Structure formats: structure tokens, C-alpha cells
Amino acid sequence: METHEVYAIVAVGLFAIGLAAVFLCERFFKKIIATKILGGGVFLLLVSIAERDALEFADPVPHAMVITGIVVAVSAAAFALALARRIRLQSGQDRFGGEDDA
């Protein structure tokens, strides 16, 4: 098995773990970490597809996408953590529940 195939399989595994954890974990903090694992899977897949038969060198476009993606993901995670922290300080709440109407 070639290296990029290993990467791709691990990427799908991370994606699945992250997705399951977002729904299964209860605490805000764990949910936010789960989205990071999910994102790690996506970025690893992007890195792995940089090796392509048609090219002799690694394709730079996926790398550019990963860099952009990481910046976006870091900002989103920082925002989510700030929100979770503020909720904790305001009400002591660290998980969803009670306010659900849907």
C-alpha cells in the first residue's frame, strides 16, 4: 500500500470518528474537539490527494486549500471556545439541554 493511500484511509477514519463524536459527546468542549478531529480528517485527505499520477511533483493546490482551511478552522474553533467559555461563566452550563424546542 502506498503512503498516500494510508493517509487517505486514516483521513476517512478521522472524519468518521469526529462526526460520531460531535453527536455522541455531551459537553461543549468535547464537541468542539470533535469538530477539530473531523477537520483533521478533511485536511489529511486533501494532503493525500496532492500526489497524483499525472504530476511528477506534489500538487500545490490542495496544500493551498489546506492552509486556507486550517486558518478558517482555527478561527471557527476559537469562536466556539469563546462562546462555550462565556456560557460557562454566565450560567455554569457546559452542555446542551433544557432549552431545546425543535
Add this chain to the structure above:
Amino acid sequence: MTALLLLKNLPAWLVILPIAGGVVTFLLPPKARGPAGLVFAWLTTSLAVLAGAVIAGGGSLSHALGGWPPPLGIGLKLDGLSAVFILMTGLVGGVVSFYARVYFDKVVENPARASMFWPLWLLLWAGLNGMYLAEDLFNLYVVIEVVGIAAVALAVLSGKNPAMVAGLRYLLAAIVGSLAYLMGVALIFGATGALDIGLAAAALETGPTAKIAFALILAGLMVKTAVFPLHFWLPPAHSSAEPPVSAILSALVLKGTFFIILRLWVEMFGVSLTFAAGQVLGALGAVAVIWGSFQALRQQRLKLVIAHSSVAQIGYLFLLFPLITVPLGMAQTPDWTVFAWTGAIYQVLAHGFAKAAFFLGVGVLVIAVGNDHKDSLLNMVGRLPMTTFAIGLAGVSLIGLPPSGGFLAKWMLLKAVFASGQWWWVPFILVGSLLTAGYVFMILRLAFAPALKETPLRPVPPGLQACALVLAIAAIVVALPAEWVTGLLEGTSGFGNAVEMISGGGEELP
């Protein structure tokens, strides 16, 4: 000369101007943000009107950013379909901006904090225009994230705990949705080596990769569009935000990702669509129509009624997909696809105006009475007649009574459903309207009922009631320029087209 340059670069200006406005208002001191923000908002509205006027003559306007053509550069394209969405965003956005200017200046407890509305809203607007113009899958990911994060930040603007919790739920759903989308884009890039929608679609082959990629993209975008059963985040987030923000989130933000789904469905998904794919989307929409309306009927708080109503009204949009997905060899022949397209686009317009009017109107009520419980509606007709009238008109359009925009939308969808032989959607459309009539008349009945004990009303700043009324009237009269709108749409390459499915189900259609 400058006018010519503006026209040539119009697609780029539609994104750059609101971004510039966002940065400028962010740098200004809080007191100056409102006036400056309103100027930038109305300039963006003017550009949107200009975009509509330019495209009305037919054709489309393409722009390669920085002079780099795709595949290396990023293309923007303004066509009839994107012009209609941009125009709707511009008109609703212009009125909501005026409301926000007055509301955040006069009503909220902490105007300095609330002034952050302006940078966030202008950034969100730039992202929405970007969604309607982008020709590139990764560029779409970036604008999806811009809109998602700005929308959540707006939703938690009040800083109150229920809004914060709802906002975090919204943010987590948005992150998962956009990462699923990006995973799909990665698979498509791996298979084709292209990110430009046209180039990727041309290179994509039928197979498991395409199917998995489309499933991921579709699921991710459906979370963002709040399609049943992925709508769980919407009611708390939309109902706990400030009134102008609720109006923006419900009327405008949901339409952005719907546009992307529609665009990709027609231009890219063709290689692996089956009869079942269209039917599943239609079924989710149909269930959303019933479920959302039923939930709306049960709510005690008005903002929750309206938020659940959004789930239902978005459901109607997804009836488009089964109607434009036809057996192989039939593309462009069936005449019902134009009805289906017109119906869905009119549903976008009518819901955009009506829902914004509804949220702004209830915002006025909350200022006057202090809460949005159903009982605060009592004798509203005598005390806030203009707002009651606005909510009534918006309700007429949501139900789909003639001659409103909502009527045209539902009538066209019904016509398409009958012509296509997919009669099983009929009960959902009709029962949905009946349930909508249920909650609209519940609101009106309370508004006309005498109050047992009249609490004095707090003063409502002038102008706010008029904003709600203007949007509600727009939701009715939007049906009048139907010919102009369809003319605009018919210039679009994908408009009225059907997508051929690759296999199965051919015998189930007449």
C-alpha cells in the same frame, strides 16, 4: 469611463464594497458605525439594483479576479439567476439595515456592543453575494464559512444566555456542515484536478467517487439550509436573536446555501443523479412543510412560531428537485420544469420579503409590549394597527393567498406537480398551506381580540413600523413583475432545464 469600469467589474464590486464597509465600520468608533454602516448598506443595495438592471437586458457578466482566468484564477459570474438572488438580498438588506440603524441606536441597552452589528452584517452580505457569484468550489467553501461565522456572531449579539447557547449549537452545526462540504470538494478535486464548477463537471465521471462526493456536499449544505431533519439548530437560534438579525438569518442566509445546492444539482450532479435522489430531497421538503407548520402552530412564543414557519417554507423549495430530475433523453423537453423553476424562485422571493416583514413586525411588538408571548398580541389591531397590517399581509403571502408572491410560488409548483404526474406532492403543498393559515389566523385572531387588562405600551421609534410594512407590501406585489423576473431568469443558462438521471425510474414517469 469610470462608469464603464464599474459595470465591467460589477461582480467583483458586489463583494468588495460590503467587505470594505465591514472593515471600515469595524475600525470606526462605536457611535460612528451606525451612520457609516447604513451608507455602505445602501450603496450595496444600489449595486444590487444595478446588477438587476444590467442583466435584465439578457446575457451574463463574467469576471476573472485579478485578470487570472480559471483554472488558475477564480471566476465570478453574474447571470439572471444570481441577479435575482442578489437583488432580493439587496432590497431586503436595504430595508432591514434602516430598521437596524434605528433599533440599535434607540432601543437596545448597550448601543456600543450592538454597533458590532454593522461590520458583521456587511461581511455576511459580502459572503452572500459571493455565494451567488462564485464559480469555484473552494471559493464557495470560503464564502460559506464567512457567512456561517458572521451569522452566528450576529445571532449572539445580544449576549443573553439563551442566544449564546443557541448560537453555539448553530456554530457547531455550521462547522460540521461546511467540513462535510469540503470533504466532498476534496474528493471531486482528487478525481478531476479542477475546482472551477464547469471544468470539474466536465471532467467528472459517473461512479462511486462522484456519488460519495455529492452525498457529502449535499448533506453539508442541507445542514446549513436547515432542511428537515437537519433543522434542529434553527428555531432556537433564529428566535433568540435581535429582530433585524432574525430577519436576516431567516430571509436571506438560508437562501444562500439553497442557491448553491440548486446550482450544483443542475451544473454538476448530473453524472450521478437517480430518480431516488430527487425523490428523497422532495420527500424531506414535503415532510418539512408539514412538520414545520405543525410545530409553528404549537408554539407559545411568536418568534418561535415564525422560526418553525421558516423550516416549513424552506421545505417547499426542495420540491423543485424531484420535478427537474427527469429520465435520460428527456432533458429540456418537459414543459413543467419552467413552472417548477419559477415556483421555487418565487418561493425564495416571497418568503424572503414576508419572513423579514414578520420578524421586524414582531420586533416592534416586543419593543412596545416587552415580550413575544402570544397573549401580548391581544388588541394589537387597535394599538399598533400598522404593524398588525404588516404581519397580516406577510401572513397572506406565507399561506399563498392570491395575489401575493407566495400564491404565485405555490400555484406554479402545483402546476408543475400536476404536469409532471408526480401527484404525490399535492397533499403536502395543500395541507402545508392549511396549517400555515392555521397559525397566521391564530395570530390575527389574538390581534383582533379585546384585551382584559391593557398594559401601557412603550413608545416605538418612528420608522420601524414602516419598515415591516414596506417588506410585507413587497411580499404581495412581488407577484406583479413576474414577467420581468422570468425574463431575467430565462437568460440564465441553467434556468428551466431538467437534469437527466443516469438510471432507474424512467417507467414511473409518464
